[in-house]
Amino acid sequence: MLFRSSGRRVLSDCVQPGYRLLWELEPRILRLQRLMRRTRGGLVRLQASNGEPLGVATFNPHTLIAARILARDPATVIDETFIAAKLKAALELRERLYPGRCYRLIHAEADGLPGLIVDRYGDAITVQANTAGMDALLPQILGALDSVLAPKTVMLRNDAPARGLEGIAQETKLAKGSLDGPVELTENGARFLADLQGGQKTGWFYDQRDNRAAVARVAKGARLIDLYCYGGGFAVASLRAGAKEAIAVDRSETALELAAKSATLNGVELKTQRAEVFEELERLAAANERFDVVVSDRSEEHT
Numbered sequence: 001m002l003f004r005s006s007g008r009r010v011l012s013d014c015v016q017p018g019y020r021l022l023w024e025l026e027p028r029i030l031r032l033q034r035l036m037r038r039t040r041g042g043l044v045r046l047q048a049s050n051g052e053p054l055g056v057a058t059f060n061p062h063t064l065i066a067a068r069i070l071a072r073d074p075a076t077v078i079d080e081t082f083i084a085a086k087l088k089a090a091l092e093l094r095e096r097l098y099p100g101r102c103y104r105l106i107h108a109e110a111d112g113l114p115g116l117i118v119d120r121y122g123d124a125i126t127v128q129a130n131t132a133g134m135d136a137l138l139p140q141i142l143g144a145l146d147s148v149l150a151p152k153t154v155m156l157r158n159d160a161p162a163r164g165l166e167g168i169a170q171e172t173k174l175a176k177g178s179l180d181g182p183v184e185l186t187e188n189g190a191r192f193l194a195d196l197q198g199g200q201k202t203g204w205f206y207d208q209r210d211n212r213a214a215v216a217r218v219a220k221g222a223r224l225i226d227l228y229c230y231g232g233g234f235a236v237a238s239l240r241a242g243a244k245e246a247i248a249v250d251r252s253e254t255a256l257e258l259a260a261k262s263a264t265l266n267g268v269e270l271k272t273q274r275a276e277v278f279e280e281l282e283r284l285a286a287a288n289e290r291f292d293v294v295v296s297d298r299s300e301e302h303t
Helices: 080-097 132-136 138-148 162-166 206-218 233-240 253-265 278-287
Strands: 003-006 007-015 019-025 042-047 055-060 064-072 104-106 115-119 125-129 153-158 171-176 181-187 190-194 225-229 245-250 271-274 293-296
Touching: 019 206, 042 064, 042 132, 042 233, 055 132, 064 225, 080 104, 080 138, 104 181, 104 206, 125 138, 132 162, 138 153, 138 171, 181 253, 190 206, 190 233, 190 253, 206 233, 206 253, 225 233, 233 245, 233 253, 245 253, 245 278, 253 271
Parallel strands: 125 153, 225 245, 225 293, 245 271
Antiparallel strands: 003 007, 003 064, 007 019, 042 055, 055 064, 104 115, 115 125, 153 171, 181 190
């Protein structure tokens, strides 16, 4: 990634796990004044002033992170074939890690596609392009998804605030197939429902998978409250693991409905409470309510 700050250029890239290499680049390496006319999100080849190739990157002269490297070889062609290869590598890793077909397939830089999020829900996919570069490559991304996964449904969740920083419009659009309500996913043996069109982020917080399993392990016989519960992931997982009681709190009636339906899918009884969390906590404290396990997973939607 190429950063612009106070007239100085710094190229930053993870060279191997646990290490981060930083270069300070002289202004002659990247003359931003000349490049300001380039198409937002277009592809560029980066090289140092001594001619050393740095790679192929997407470029946006109007953002702090100006260039995001896709390949070190400057001769690399960034097309559907290139993206399909990234998808296949990510798919191989996920299939080794997670049973079933429910996971975050592409996690931006971690999978070599900076700015791109792809979540999988069986035959349904959500795609979020958070940079101008990934937005420009959406036709190739959708083509690669078809060739590698052949999903029945693809929902574009391009409504993240990050797109505003990139100078690209926010939108939610069905790119393929149909979507009639929430879709079902499995996680750690539990069944959940996710709203891919109107839910938070890309529909489900897959990054909390391990945390939900960890909480469930200590929740047996416990009384638990799940604050900012969204789809009830922590509460339902804990009830399946033997929690004595679980209360899910959220200000969204839609989220609580999904949580209740997910509890029914798993054959457990979940109590839900629609409320602003801090107000509910004050009420519970005044009533001398006590819990063995308290989960607070606040997202941007609650700020």
